[in-house]
Amino acid sequence: MRLRSTVPCLIIALAVAMATLPTVAAASYTLSISPSTPVSLGTIITFTLSLSGGSKNTAYTILFEVVKPNGNGNATISTPLQTNNIGAGSTQPITYPNPTWTASSGTVGTDVAGVYNVFVNQTSPTNVGTVQSGQFTVSSMLTLVTSQPVAGSIVQRGQTASISVSVSSVSGPDTSATVHVLNPSKLNVSLSQTGFGVYTLYYPVSYSDPLGPWTIIAYASDNQGNSGTGSPVTVMITKNDLIVYSLSTYDSRGSPTTNFSPGDKIFAFFSIRYSSCSPSTPGQCSLTTGQYSVGLRNSSGNLVANLTAAYDGGLNGGGFYTSTGYPVSTFDPGGTWTLIVSANSINDGFGNTGPGLATSLPLQIVTSPLGYWPFVVTGIVAVLGGIITAKRFDTSLEGFQHLEQMIGGPLPRGASMLLLGDAGSGKTILSYQLLHDELESGRLCALLSYDAFPEDVQARMTEFGWDI
Structure with a gap:
């Protein structure tokens, strides 16, 4: 009887004792991944695992595993976690990548774009497998x-x-990028970093860069493998106008002057520069190549010569000079002549043209009555020739048919004529024709010239079929 009464008492006492024991809560793990937003290639990721409700004052062993996207590898690292007297604790911050990680395959690093999976395992004091997981991109x-x-x-x-370009990754401004654009000629030119993630280029547009639209597209990459392309920006490249300046003239002695007389030569000099040039290349503001024409008009406005100017770097600091020049003769009319570079007559070969308006310089051609001495001598010779011919043949002059039509009748016996006219008006040709007609008529003729040899006269008349 005593034994039977004792057993129920023990059962009741055990139940009361168990009811008075404290309740042990289940362990809770929290995984922190920083940064929590997408990152760029090469970024370092930080992991921290926190534990609450664990065993008091206990050393845990935690295994982190990172699996890279698309099967590009995985790596692990083991770290301790010590709880306090209430069963809470956390690991030291774990960085990924770092040399203490062990790669099972592939490489350790954020060197592949995509989603990385993180698994956390508790391996001691008991091996309970995966206790937490997470991801980063x-x-x-x-x-x-x-x-x-x-x-x-x-x-x-x-x-x-x-050109200014800002470069940033998902992590913020990129200060290690290499940035370039294509210039108008489709060649790579690099930008330099001038600010926090800001890259700049000051590109001098050359006089030979293609005209028209220039589409600027910036390209960037960094040493981590990040890359990107900017949106296109299109600007228009226009031609540069050419300006003629320092238009001047020199005489045969090399002296600058605008006054000339028969026997002098007119030499022209001028410089050509671009209307706009880069401050970084001031030496390229002037044109130094090519050959260009400068016209010379007499006092009647007639074009008497087109002089060709070539670049001479030793004259007046460099410019275009007409080395042949124009010889002023006694036949040239006096008065105000004009040296002129016609509008848009200059092209540098790349489509830059000028000047926008004609550039001119007035010249003074001074003649003297003594300049007509060849005509006087010719007249005297003609008179004497007429007298001698008349006495020798005792015949009358029949007159020049062509001239009679112009003057309304035959020339009087022994008369002299003076032909005057602008350069190129036909004075010489008319004289040659009259000479030929008189020779054909059997008359004796004399020709006095100060600027033509007999063979030159004969060759010139032969061009017209006048055989003398």
């Missing part, structure tokens, strides 16, 4: 924003185009 895209130049801008050849 790596992007290889760089974002490029071109702030200069503004689309639709006009850039003249010789000016400097300012």
Whole structure:
């Protein structure tokens, strides 16, 4: 009887004791991944695991595993976690990548774009497997924003185009990028970093860069493998106008002057520069190649010569000089002549033209009555020739048919004539024709010339079929 009464008492006492024991809560794990937003290639990721409700004052062993996207590899690292007297604790921050990770395959690093999976396992004091997991995303895209130049801008050849591009990854401004654009000739030109993630280029548009639209597209990449392309910005490149300046003349002695007389030669000099040029290349403002024409008009406005000018770097600091010159003769009319470079007659070979308006210089041609001495001598010879001929043949002059039509009748016996006219009006040809007609009629003729040899006269008359 005593034993039977004792057993129920023990059962009741055990139940009361168990009811008074404290309740042990299940362990809770929290995984923190930083940054929590997508990152760029090469970014370092930080993991921290926190534990609450664990065993008091206990050393845990935690295994982190990172699996890279698309089967590109995985790596693990083991780290301790110590709880306090209430069963809470956390690991030290774990960085990925770092040399203490062990790669099972592939490489350790955020070197592949995509989603990375993170698994956390408790391996001691008991091996309970995966207790927490998470993800982070790596992007290889760089974002490029071109702030200069503004689309639709006009850039003249010789000016400097300012190009400014901001480069950023998903992690923020990228300060290690290599940035370049294509210049108008489709060649790579690099931008330099001038600010936090800002890259700039001051490009001098050359006089030979293609005219028309220039589409600027910025390209960037960094040493982590991130890359990106900016949106296109199109500007227009226009020609540079050429300006003629320092138009001047020199005489045969090399002296600068605008006054000339028969026997002198007129030499022209002028310089050509671009209306707009880059401050960084001031030496390229002047044109130094090519050959260009400068016209010479007499006092009647008739064009008497087109002189060809070539570049001479030793004259007046460099310019275009007509080395042949124009010889002023006694036949040239006096008065105000004009040296002129016609509008848009100059082209540098790349489509830059000028001048926009004709550039001219007035010259004074001074003649003297003594300049007509050849005509006087010719008249005297003609008179004497007429007298001698009349006495020798005792015949009358029949007159020149062509001239009779012009003067309304035959020439009087022994008369002299003086032909005057502008250069190129036909004085010499008329004289040669009259000479030929008289020779054909059997008359004796004399020709006195100060600027033509007999063979020159004969060759010139032969061109017209006049055999003398």
